[in-house]
Structure formats: structure tokens, C-alpha cells
Amino acid sequence: MDVTKAPQIASLDDLIRELYTVFDGDEVNVEYVHHLMSSYKSNPLDWKKYAKSDRYRYTRNLIDAGNDKFNLMLLCWGASHTSTIHDHADAHCFMKQLAGSLHEVRFEWPADGGDMSARTEEEQSRLMVETDRSTMKVNDVCYINDTLGLHRVENASHSEGAVSLHLYCPPFSSCSMFDERSSKRTKCPITFWSKFGERVDCICYWYYGSQTSRNTY
Numbered sequence: 001m002d003v004t005k006a007p008q009i010a011s012l013d014d015l016i017r018e019l020y021t022v023f024d025g026d027e028v029n030v031e032y033v034h035h036l037m038s039s040y041k042s043n044p045l046d047w048k049k050y051a052k053s054d055r056y057r058y059t060r061n062l063i064d065a066g067n068d069k070f071n072l073m074l075l076c077w078g079a080s081h082t083s084t085i086h087d088h089a090d091a092h093c094f095m096k097q098l099a100g101s102l103h104e105v106r107f108e109w110p111a112d113g114g115d116m117s118a119r120t121e122e123e124q125s126r127l128m129v130e131t132d133r134s135t136m137k138v139n140d141v142c143y144i145n146d147t148l149g150l151h152r153v154e155n156a157s158h159s160e161g162a163v164s165l166h167l168y169c170p171p172f173s174s175c176s177m178f179d180e181r182s183s184k185r186t187k188c189p190i191t192f193w194s195k196f197g198e199r200v201d202c203i204c205y206w207y208y209g210s211q212t213s214r215n216t217y
């Protein structure tokens with residue numbers, strides 16, 4: 001797969017078609033997928049039917065389940081919404097900005113992996129170490145996997161929403177969240193707010209700092 005021979009990507013449908021071809025094999029060519037994601041230029045007409053938002057928290061809206069090889073989803077961020085510091089369950093994660101702007105803040109893995117069981121009383125509190133911070137503007141693409149660290153994504157705007165496109169390979173339905181002050185690791189299921197443009201009845205697990213609340217809609 002040579003990026004100089006990559007096809008034109010004129011729409012979200014074109015992108016999805018190419019992703020099926022790329023993920024047909026077992027190897028993931030990160031540079032090539034990054035290039036495809038960059039080639040697609042955000043057009044709200046392509047994705048607005050997936051853009052279902054919530055006033056309290058960012059939403060995860062499944063666009064395509066990629067034959068179980070990948071998941072492509074649209075995330076809608078309300079003003080000031082942020083994710084918790086998290087890993088990506090050993091998957092490749094590509095993220096493209098479709099509307100608005102987001103901050104991506106990267107962190108080191110805690111030395112003990114966030115496992116509290118071996119910690120002494122004095123070690124209970126271990127601040128997560130920030131390593132990098134960048135701003136995503138429309139059409140920017142970033143890539144992360146667990147070997148590159150952890151991250152949190154923030155909509156720093158207090159007035160504007162934001163929309164991002166996320167591609168995960170392989171798909172995953174749970175990941176680890178880390179408390180910023182203690183670096184305590186908690187495994188959390190993650191769910192979809194909508195699938196293929198339709199709202200799903202889901203049990204949504206929301207993770208806030210040190211407690212997980214379970215909300216049924």
C-alpha cells in the first residue's frame with residue numbers, strides 16, 4: 001500500500017469503502033490509514049445523520065462496524081465536554097476533527113499500571129504525568145495506541161460543540177480509565193449512543209473521576 005497511489009476520497013462513503021479494502025488483510029498500515037483519513041475533507045452533509053448529541057456528556061455514534069475488523073464512529077462533544085484519561089485496549093486509534101476544535105492531552109502510563117493493590121498508604125496519590133498537548137482543528141488527524149501512552153480529549157470551548165471521527169482497529173467494548181490525581185486504573189465498558197443513525201436503548205456507563213454511574217435511557 002503506497003500512499004502516492006491512494007485513491008481520491010471524495011466522501012465519507014468513499015472513505016468507508018477504502019477502509020474495508022485496507023482492513024481486509026491482517027496488517028494495519030498506519031501511515032496509509034492516516035493518509036486516507038486526512039484525504040477525506042469534512043462535509044457535514046455526509047455525517048450529520050450520525051451527529052446525535054447529549055447535553056451532559058460526549059456521545060459515541062457508530063457509523064460502521066467494519067466486518068468486525070474496525071469500528072468507525074462519530075463523537076459529538078458539547079461545550080466543555082471532556083473524556084476521562086483512558087487507554088485504547090491495545091487497538092489502533094485514528095481520530096479526525098470534523099467540526100469545531102478539540103484538545104488532545106497525552107499522559108504517561110503510571111509506573112505501576114494504575115494498580116492500587118501494591119501501594120503503601122503514602123503512595124495512594126500519584127499524579128498522572130502529562131507528556132504532550134495539541135489542538136485539533138477541522139480535518140486534522142491524530143493517531144494513538146497504548147505504546148504511545150494515554151490521553152484525554154477536551155472541548156475547551158465553553159460555547160461551541162465539536163465533532164470528531166474515530167477509527168478503532170480492532171473494535172473494543174471496554175477500556176481502562178485513569179484518575180488524574182491517584183492514577184488509579186478502572187476497567188469500564190463503553191457503549192454507543194446511536195448505531196447507524198438510530199438511537200439505541202443503552203445502559204450507559206459514565207465515568208467521573210473516582211466513581212462510575214450507570215444510567216439507563
Ligand SMILES: N[C@@H](CS(=O)O)C(=O)O
Nearest residue numbers: 060075083152153166190
Ligand atoms: N477513545 C474515546 C474517545 S477520545 O476521548 O479519544 C472513546 O472511544 O470514547
Ligand SMILES: [Fe+2]
Nearest residue numbers: 086088093151
Ligand atoms: Fe481516546
